[in-house]
Amino acid sequence: MRIFEPHVHMFSRVTDDYERMAEAGVRAVLEPAFWLGQARTTVGTFVDYFDTLLGWERHRSEQFGVWHFCTMGLNPREANDPRVNDAVMEVLPRYLEKDSVLGVGEIGLDDQTKTEEKYYAAQVELARKHDLPILVHTPHRDKKRGFERCIDILKDLAFPMARVLLDHGNEETIKITRDLGCVSGFSIYPHTKMDCERMVKIVLEHGVENMVINSAADWGVSDPLRVPKTVALLRRANVAETTIEKLVWHNPIDFFAQSGRLKKSDLEHAPGKSVLETFEGNSVLRGQDPARFETARE
Amino acid sequence: MLDSIPELCLDVAPADRAWLEEGAARAAREGSVAIASLLPALPRRIGRRALGSDVAAVGSARVDLRAWRACDGAARLLLRDADDAAILDLFKHGDMEERTMLLRAASTRPLSPATVSLLGEVQRSNVQPHYEALVCDNDLLARASGAVAGFGQAEASRLVLKAAFLGLPMHRMLGVERLANPELSRMLQDLATEREAAGRQVWPDTLAMMARAPVPGTAARALGDLEHGADDRRAAAIAALALLNREDLMPFLRERLPREPKPQLRAALKQQTGV
Numbered sequence: 263m264r265i266f267e268p269h270v271h272m273f274s275r276v277t278d279d280y281e282r283m284a285e286a287g288v289r290a291v292l293e294p295a296f297w298l299g300q301a302r303t304t305v306g307t308f309v310d311y312f313d314t315l316l317g318w319e320r321h322r323s324e325q326f327g328v329w330h331f332c333t334m335g336l337n338p339r340e341a342n343d344p345r346v347n348d349a350v351m352e353v354l355p356r357y358l359e360k361d362s363v364l365g366v367g368e369i370g371l372d373d374q375t376k377t378e379e380k381y382y383a384a385q386v387e388l389a390r391k392h393d394l395p396i397l398v399h400t401p402h403r404d405k406k407r408g409f410e411r412c413i414d415i416l417k418d419l420a421f422p423m424a425r426v427l428l429d430h431g432n433e434e435t436i437k438i439t440r441d442l443g444c445v446s447g448f449s450i451y452p453h454t455k456m457d458c459e460r461m462v463k464i465v466l467e468h469g470v471e472n473m474v475i476n477s478a479a480d481w482g483v484s485d486p487l488r489v490p491k492t493v494a495l496l497r498r499a500n501v502a503e504t505t506i507e508k509l510v511w512h513n514p515i516d517f518f519a520q521s522g523r524l525k526k527s528d529l530e531h532a533p534g535k536s537v538l539e540t541f542e543g544n545s546v547l548r549g550q551d552p553a554r555f556e557t558a559r560e
Numbered sequence: 561m562l563d564s565i566p567e568l569c570l571d572v573a574p575a576d577r578a579w580l581e582e583g584a585a586r587a588a589r590e591g592s593v594a595i596a597s598l599l600p601a602l603p604r605r606i607g608r609r610a611l612g613s614d615v616a617a618v619g620s621a622r623v624d625l626r627a628w629r630a631c632d633g634a635a636r637l638l639l640r641d642a643d644d645a646a647i648l649d650l651f652k653h654g655d656m657e658e659r660t661m662l663l664r665a666a667s668t669r670p671l672s673p674a675t676v677s678l679l680g681e682v683q684r685s686n687v688q689p690h691y692e693a694l695v696c697d698n699d700l701l702a703r704a705s706g707a708v709a710g711f712g713q714a715e716a717s718r719l720v721l722k723a724a725f726l727g728l729p730m731h732r733m734l735g736v737e738r739l740a741n742p743e744l745s746r747m748l749q750d751l752a753t754e755r756e757a758a759g760r761q762v763w764p765d766t767l768a769m770m771a772r773a774p775v776p777g778t779a780a781r782a783l784g785d786l787e788h789g790a791d792d793r794r795a796a797a798i799a800a801l802a803l804l805n806r807e808d809l810m811p812f813l814r815e816r817l818p819r820e821p822k823p824q825l826r827a828a829l830k831q832q833t834g835v
Contacts, residue, residue, distance in 0.1 A: 316656065317655060317687065318687065320656050321656055321687050356596060359596070359600050360600045360655045360658075361600045361655065362655060523604065
């Protein structure tokens with residue numbers, strides 16, 4: 263089963279993870295820009311992080327046969343920090359033009375402050391301007407109310423719901439989002455947020471229309487194989503292959519394809535292979551031995 | 561070829577071709593602000609079709625067109641009038657592909673302080689496509705060494721050493737033979753020894769590079785490889801011994817000649833030994 267993992271922070275993972283993910287069927291990852299576990303105090307550290315998502319991390323990922331995309335944004339937690347918020351907003355437009363940037367995110371609410379709302383709304387407008395979908399982080403505390411607030415703000419701004427992915431959902435929020443026309447994301451974690459077994463129940467009850475699942479793996483206790491593990495449990499629950507494929511492949515791709523920068527057909531082959539053989543007829547190696555190329559990498 | 565939009569856009573949709581024509585005009589008019597939003601879309605809109613099959617002169621540079629893709633050529637057009645500050649700004653804010661296109665385009669620009677900065681960037685980078693875009697399949701290293709402030713023999717040698725380290729053949733740096741010097745040979749030889757101890761090797765043509773400025777051990781290396789089981793290694797040894805051109809080594813070449821199974825290598829041995 264090919265998997266498009268629509269929310270994982272590979273920046274904080276090791277190469278073993280890439281290897282295991284590729285083996286488990288993960289063909290592409292989307293890495294939303296987020297906070298780094300501790301406060302950043304200057305815009306420069308954001309810029310370097312954004313550049314890593316577009317450059318080194320992408321390169322690293324493709325070495326293991328996994329396509330890498332990202333979303334860019336000022337995360338809600340640091341939106342509260344006057345040392346960085348305006349400065350990050352100033353550099354964002356340039357990044358939103360990049361080819362591998364498929365959306366604006368993670369944006370949304372965390373502590374649900376007025377300041378968070380201000381930068382959330384401003385970034386929704388940026389998404390409109392750059393014709394991109396948005397990936398919305400919803401609060402972990404007071405979630406139901408935060409979910410509703412995230413949605414209300416989008417309604418006030420008349421942002422099209424089909425271009426919204428509301429992430430970190432659970433059994434309660436699916437009732438709110440089901441009929442909105444947005445995509446609901448479920449972050450499957452070892453201990454918190456959502457687990458594989460509960461996710462199977464949600465699929466059995468609600469189906470997979472407008473639904474995506476992700477691992478949201480980062481530097482905390484998390485598991486980048488949670489999507490393939492959920493696929494295994496869905497099979498055990500006799501969910502049809504076509505339904506599972508819709509959940510982990512077609513749904514996330516169709517959502518991010520709204521950026522105009524992602525084509526399903528481009529993901530038919532894994533990256534890396536094209537580098538070792540030929541790229542659109544142009545042999546990158548030009549007479550070099552692929553085996554030698556492999557061993558030369560350090 | 562590289563300066564012609566119709567030739568760059570052979571299989572490009574008319575709308576995308578018009579977009580590039582308008583973009584090139586905007587880039588000339590508005591500079592890096594316009595280029596910053598045009599550059600990321602080039603691979604998507606203009607594509608990655610290979611541009612040629614041989615080495616061509618581009619201004620004062622020589623480039624191997626097999627390494628150039630349509631989007632690289634289009635980037636070169638957009639960057640035609642960009643100054644050093646714009647080039648460095650676009651590099652700094654570029655993603656993987658933008659940097660690759662920009663570096664390939666920069667290999668054909670007149671030498672300047674920006675050339676030196678970019679050479680420094682790829683020397684530090686671990687992203688091989690960026691190293692290759694600036695340094696391989698063109699004669700930039702050979703042209704720049706000693707010709708622009710801040711980029712002398714030592715800097716050029718470190719970049720050649722990095723190519724060997726990355727497992728790249730010397731011949732992809734056009735004119736690299738001009739950069740031969742004993743310090744470079746010593747570094748290449750040390751790398752080769754270290755690799756061999758680990759059961760790996762450097763590209764065979766690295767031996768010829770050492771033979772252009774031999775150091776203690778170079779002749780012995782070439783003589784040893786004269787008996788190597790791999791054809792490409794023996795070929796490299798014969799080429800290196802030709803460069804060393806030492807009368808005292810001729811008996812070894814003569815001794816090999818009757819036992820050499822490859823006709824092409826036998827011919828090379830005959831030519832060298834005058835048999």
